[in-house]
Amino acid sequence: TLSTPWDITTGTYDSVSFTFAVDYAVGIFISPDGTKLYQASFSADTVYQYTMSTAFDLSTASYDSVSFSVQAQASQLIDVEFKPDGTKMYVTDLVSDDAYQYSLSTAWDLSTASYDGISYPYSSMTIGRALSFSGDGKTLFVLDDNNAGSGQVDVTPISLSTAWDLSSVTGEGTPF
Numbered sequence: 001t002l003s004t005p006w007d008i009t010t011g012t013y014d015s016v017s018f019t020f021a022v023d024y025a026v027g028i029f030i031s032p033d034g035t036k037l038y039q040a041s042f043s044a045d046t047v048y049q050y051t052m053s054t055a056f057d058l059s060t061a062s063y064d065s066v067s068f069s070v071q072a073q074a075s076q077l078i079d080v081e082f083k084p085d086g087t088k089m090y091v092t093d094l095v096s097d098d099a100y101q102y103s104l105s106t107a108w109d110l111s112t113a114s115y116d117g118i119s120y121p122y123s124s125m126t127i128g129r130a131l132s133f134s135g136d137g138k139t140l141f142v143l144d145d146n147n148a149g150s151g152q153v154d155v156t157p158i159s160l161s162t163a164w165d166l167s168s169v170t171g172e173g174t175p176f
Contacts, residue, residue: 018058021048027079027130030056031086036108037061040080040091045071047080047091049110068110073100073119079130082108083137083164089113090166092131092142097122099131099140101166120166122156129153137163144175 004010020039027040034055039048048067053060070077074093081090086107092099098119105112122142130143140158154175162168 016057016059018050018061021063022046026077029080029082031082031108032084036086038080038082038089038110040077042077042094045069045074045077047077047089047110049108066110068102068113070100070102070115073115074098081131081133083133084135088164090131090133090140092129094129099142099166118165118167120158120169122158122172133164140166140169 001014002008002011020041022039022041022044024041024043025039026042029038030036034057035052037050037052039050041048046067046069049064050061051064052058053062068089070091074091075096076094077091078094079092082088087104089102089104089110090099091102098121101116101118102113103116104110105114120140122144129145132141133139134141138160140160142156142158144154144156156175157173159170159173160166160168161170
């Protein structure tokens with residue numbers, strides 16, 4: 001719990017934890033309403049879906065017995081991200097350093113996911129480790145371990161002309 005919103009220096013541990021259904025969780029995403037949790041598994045190249053019966057409370061999480069394999073696209077899944085309405089999912093692959101885009105015909109339901117046939121290669125990056133979109137979906141931020149082993153990482157902004165659409169990338173900005 002953060003006593004001051006968004007300030008991690010005011011955090012205290014709630015003594016709550018959750019064990020995922022599959023080992024090697026490398027990325028998680030929580031839906032904006034706090035009721036859905038998604039785990040990216042590096043060892044299985046699969047995204048797993050969980051429900052929290054009380055929003056944002058891990059002690060109420062349970063596995064939905066729903067998963068989606070991205071093995072056909074990603075050989076080492078490293079992170080997962082969703083569009084805020086739950087109709088698009090994005091993953092990044094540690095080996096190819098590509099991002100891949102999927103559609104969910106029913107929002108937040110991985111059993112309805114399908115690959116859009118759209119990917120984006122991070123052309124200037126060494127090891128894309130994590131991804132996150134801006135609120136309007138027109139900028140994708142990628143955490144890049146350009147200096148592997150040095151402890152230094154970069155964040156590269158990638159511009160999109162159409163929000164939430166990886167096929168509309170117009171260019172990569174300067175890493176910071």
